[in-house]
Amino acid sequence: MKRYSALELIRQGLTGHRGWDRVWRKPEPKESYDAVIIGGGGHGLATAYYLAKLHGMTNIAVIEKGWIGGGNSGRNTTIIRSNYLFDESAAIYNHALNLWKGLGQELNFNIMMSHRGVLNLAHDEGEMRQLKRRVEANRLNGVDSEWLDAKEVKNFCPSINISGDIRYPVLGGTLQRSGGVNRHDGVVWGYARAADAMGVDILQQTEVTGILTDSGQITGVETTRGTIRTPKVASVTAGHTSVMAKMLDIRLPVESHPLQALVSEPIKPVLNCVVMSNAVHVYCSQSDKGELVIGAGIDAQLSYTQRGNLDIIEHQMASLMELFPIFSRLRMMRQWGGIVDVCPDASPIITKTPVKGFYVNGGWGTGGWKATPGSGHVFADLIAKDEPNRIAAPFTMDRFVSGALVAEHGAAAVAH
């Protein structure tokens, strides 16, 4: 793998950029691998990268039905934060945040990580109390978090409307300064390039059509490019988590819903941080291209179509106008949907299953992007050692029998 650097950029610039290597290979599937990861999104490729780097498992493959990063990795609003209420969630999301901090250097790929700060707004007394409690819980868990009153919110983010005359006035908010946004494609490509360089085969346009077992032990996968033998299969397929598990008659507590987002036409810098509001129900940031990136809640119905309904978008536009009247004449450019697998407790599932060698990482629902490196890191640990580590242990399937849920609906930035 040729290292990317300023010097290399100049050298290539002088020779017409003809000397760059392929970023990752386009291999033919081998007959067998030590492990197969289903799903070439951020979480799947991060899992492959950490399996190869930390556990020495380089004879592995990532199988992707479409192209890598074409699912939810390319459809999220790229918001990074770790200000969750409970200890279990703070541990895994803060683990991810710490990995994000050095990830661009580690992967030698510009992921455009920008720690510009994430504001979570409060619009009534109850919400203020709840968010202040979350600030204290975050601090106890070593997550940076602080409370801002309305004036301090305005100082930090001048374009926001804190007038007392609006329907839901801004009373204050929490700020996580280490939160921010990054470039989702860059992360996917960076992980793919680094994993590929260690020998991981990335098989795009390859769909898993069946999972093979022999007396309760995984033996391989059937794909549209033939059968691949392997003792370990790890499913990291987000919206299709239930579909994969169903191949082995495993039932999961997730339901798949469309989650929509949209971007505006590009404008000059106007919004310097991420703003999220649960009560008014929208979140927004501005990309480096100048587009506002806007999201909100899921569509209610179960669906796999990667499309949602227009009324959801109308609501989030109305919410955005309340917080930012300055955006009222902006035109919207693109709108899309991704399929998110929502768990009843809004926490992920990182688990072994009754089938030996079959692992599931899913149920991240509406907030998986921020966890990408942490999710891949702990999932690789589970696949290599067949036991969840301290961070992953609260997120196994056992909690849906014991009742020890990690109920994080309150810490989702907007109600889903």
Place this chain on the structure above:
Amino acid sequence: MFVIDCPNCGPRDQSEFVYGGEAHIARPTKSEDMTDAEWGEFVFMRTNTKGLFAERWWHATGCRKFFNMLRNTATDEIHAVYRIGEKPPKVDADLPATPAGEASIGSGNDAVKIMRADAEAGS
């Protein structure tokens, strides 16, 4: 936006309805004898079907009654509406050829559809 044919009120915009989730989940009758695992199955586990799916809807701003609907979750095509207590009717649906596949019309998964079109054009 769905146009849902309420059995009592006729076709109405989706915004009048509230989603009720998977239909035909029977409430356990002998709950005192159930293990934690059986309770977990009833409370949490869901079929989450990709394909023909029976679901409940509530006409919140109309007749305020629940009813069932049969919809293809791979395309969002609505196939039938029927009353609570009735069995789902038999219908023909355009289902994906593979468990995780995409139907020819109705899926927004361009990554898969564009590459399939490219492959067909090339072959």
